[in-house]
Amino acid sequence: MRRNRKRGLLVWIGAACCLGAAVLSLCMGSVFFAPWELPRILSGGGSGMERSILLYARMPRTLGALLAGGALALAGAVLQNVLANRLASPGIIGINAGAGLGVTICCAFGVLSGFRVSLAAFGGSMGAVLLIFLFSHRTNASKTTVILGGVALNSILNAVCESVTVLDTDVAMLSIDFRVGGFSAVSYARVLPAGAVILGAGAVLLTLCNELDVVSLGDETAQGVGLPAGRYRMIFLALAALLAGAAVSFSGLLGFVGLIVPHFVRRLAGSESGRLLPLCALGGAAFVTACDTAARMIFAPYELPVGIIMSVVGGPVFLYLLIHHRGGHREMAQ
Amino acid sequence: MEGERGVIVMSQVAAGYGRTEVLHGVDLTVPEGRVTTLIGSNGSGKSTLLRALLGFIPLWGGDIKVEGISVKGLSRREAARKIAYLPQGKNVPDITAERMVLHGRFPYLDYPRRYRERDYALAWEAMEQMDIGQIAQRHMAELSGGMRQKVYIAMALAQQAPVIVMDEPTTYLDIGQQFRFGEMARRLSREGKTLVLVLHDILLALKISDQIAALKEGKVLCRGTPEEILEAGVTRELYGVGVKPVETETGVQYYYEEPTNL
Numbered sequence: 001m002r003r004n005r006k007r008g009l010l011v012w013i014g015a016a017c018c019l020g021a022a023v024l025s026l027c028m029g030s031v032f033f034a035p036w037e038l039p040r041i042l043s044g045g046g047s048g049m050e051r052s053i054l055l056y057a058r059m060p061r062t063l064g065a066l067l068a069g070g071a072l073a074l075a076g077a078v079l080q081n082v083l084a085n086r087l088a089s090p091g092i093i094g095i096n097a098g099a100g101l102g103v104t105i106c107c108a109f110g111v112l113s114g115f116r117v118s119l120a121a122f123g124g125s126m127g128a129v130l131l132i133f134l135f136s137h138r139t140n141a142s143k144t145t146v147i148l149g150g151v152a153l154n155s156i157l158n159a160v161c162e163s164v165t166v167l168d169t170d171v172a173m174l175s176i177d178f179r180v181g182g183f184s185a186v187s188y189a190r191v192l193p194a195g196a197v198i199l200g201a202g203a204v205l206l207t208l209c210n211e212l213d214v215v216s217l218g219d220e221t222a223q224g225v226g227l228p229a230g231r232y233r234m235i236f237l238a239l240a241a242l243l244a245g246a247a248v249s250f251s252g253l254l255g256f257v258g259l260i261v262p263h264f265v266r267r268l269a270g271s272e273s274g275r276l277l278p279l280c281a282l283g284g285a286a287f288v289t290a291c292d293t294a295a296r297m298i299f300a301p302y303e304l305p306v307g308i309i310m311s312v313v314g315g316p317v318f319l320y321l322l323i324h325h326r327g328g329h330r331e332m333a334q
Numbered sequence: 335m336e337g338e339r340g341v342i343v344m345s346q347v348a349a350g351y352g353r354t355e356v357l358h359g360v361d362l363t364v365p366e367g368r369v370t371t372l373i374g375s376n377g378s379g380k381s382t383l384l385r386a387l388l389g390f391i392p393l394w395g396g397d398i399k400v401e402g403i404s405v406k407g408l409s410r411r412e413a414a415r416k417i418a419y420l421p422q423g424k425n426v427p428d429i430t431a432e433r434m435v436l437h438g439r440f441p442y443l444d445y446p447r448r449y450r451e452r453d454y455a456l457a458w459e460a461m462e463q464m465d466i467g468q469i470a471q472r473h474m475a476e477l478s479g480g481m482r483q484k485v486y487i488a489m490a491l492a493q494q495a496p497v498i499v500m501d502e503p504t505t506y507l508d509i510g511q512q513f514r515f516g517e518m519a520r521r522l523s524r525e526g527k528t529l530v531l532v533l534h535d536i537l538l539a540l541k542i543s544d545q546i547a548a549l550k551e552g553k554v555l556c557r558g559t560p561e562e563i564l565e566a567g568v569t570r571e572l573y574g575v576g577v578k579p580v581e582t583e584t585g586v587q588y589y590y591e592e593p594t595n596l
Contacts, residue, residue: 084425207446208446210440210443210447210449213427213429213437214437217427217434217437218421218425220385220390220419220421221425221486223388223390223410223414223419224388224414224420224421225414225441225493226410226412226413226414226415227410227440270429270430270473271427272429272430
């Protein structure tokens with residue numbers, strides 16, 4: 001039986017893109033480092049200022065972009081497969097609205113930056129997801145209920161959020177910053193705890209690739225081969241929620257990456273989770289890191305929000321893919 | 335059929351959805367190594383009975399035993415090792431036909447579930463049985479409805495369960511493929527598999543079944559051999575359409591009689 005050997009090559013290409021984007025991100029900025037200088041500076045060479053820039057300004061930012069990009073793309077791919085809907089992205093299970101409300105309330109209480117804002121975003125997103133879970137549990141996590149429940153909850157939470165920001169303009173400014181997304185305020189204190197959650201959830205997810213494929217066959221087919229479809233759908237939603245919630249806690253709402261990266265990777269590698277998930281993680285990490293570097297450099301010393309760069313670059317590419325993709329339209333029919 | 339060992343024994347089965355009871359005390363014994371076909375008009379409870387048998391919906395009353403074990407006590411995985419299931423409505427996932435068939439081996443994997451060489455070999459064997467080896471690397475979404483159906487049947491075969499349950503398996507198959515499906519069902523039965531089918535094609539059901547159970551309004555109206563079902567005039571009662579056997583050089587052929595009350 002012929003096995004597709006393309007996967008290994010694609011993973012190596014993805015890893016190389018990721019590494020390239022990370023090196024560029026560390027090197028580029030108001031102070032430029034040559035790539036071959038990085039090991040020397042990181043191992044204690046170079047001036048104190050160079051070490052400070054690299055270790056405390058660039059490194060957390062690069063790490064944050066890699067982790068957030070990988071996590072959001074992974075969460076998007078999982079949600080699209082589990083909900084059998086190519087439009088699914090972390091926002092659909094209330095991640096964005098919950099995190100937005102968490103940050104807005106946090107700002108309203110006078111906490112304007114740092115780890116507590118991350119915690120509020122993470123807590124808000126998990127709270128919203130929990131509400132959708134409780135709602136969906138009554139219908140054995142039916143795909144339609146999850147999606148419709150998400151739409152309804154998003155609407156309610158956004159309305160609450162808007163009400164708070166209308167009353168307090170300072171909160172409105174900070175809330176807008178969070179909604180646009182970016183890595184300018186990222187620090188180790190914000191990235192490392194979220195990074196631990198992302199790496200843990202990602203590792204568990206990569207051991208469940210076959211289960212994810214079987215869930216996407218439909219409930220009755222999945223149950224027919226011995227998989228409790230409803231229970232596993234909840235597990236996958238929880239893992240996607242952890243990944244996306246942890247990512248938006250320090251990056252803000254970079255929802256678009258969870259939609260376009262899985263689409264792009266599917267064109268190259270198909271939808272089998274064993275190939276799709278690792279490549280989405282690598283592709284998302286490389287894409288967000290590259291966009292963040294571009295956001296810093298294009299109008300330097302001014303910085304564009306990375307979400308804008310992602311939309312400007314990703315939007316047309318996404319439209320192109322929709323029009324010119326191989327093999328005609330492969331919809332996930334019901 | 336009398337006196338044969340029943341691999342599936344249903345007694346006084348009641349089940350339904352929400353607050354609506356669909357099955358009202360179904361009694362049915364499925365003999366081992368035979369083809370049993372459920373017939374009945376739309377909404378008579380055929381698919382619901384299959385779902386109850388597979389443990390997808392809870393029993394409201396009665397019991398179903400598979401190889402002597404109640405389905406209430408079977409885990410999803412244990413049930414999948416005993417019964418392979420081809421559902422009526424299916425997703426069309428964006429994966430290759432080969433991968434699809436391979437997922438038939440899922441009940442035999444332990445965490446972390448990775449397919450082994452033996453699983454690939456058995457999946458390939460099932461694809462050859464269904465004559466779909468040439469489309470192994472094609473994506474499901476690129477295949478015609480009939481080819482997809484063959485992939486799903488191959489997936490059920492790869493599951494290597496002693497009982498195979500198929501809900502309207504000839505949907506999307508052209509007439510030639512329907513005949514080939516009938517032959518395959520008979521061959522599987524000769525090889526010792528027990529088949530439970532839901533068919534709307536009564537002529538095919540009469541041709542390939544050892545036992546036919548006619549369901550009406552959630553109860554077994556009548557069960558017996560195809561000849562007994564014909565003699566009882568069950569099809570006229572179920573559908574208002576009679577079936578006429580005609581002796582030909584190649585054996586008995588069945589024809590629908592024109593309904594008189596159209």
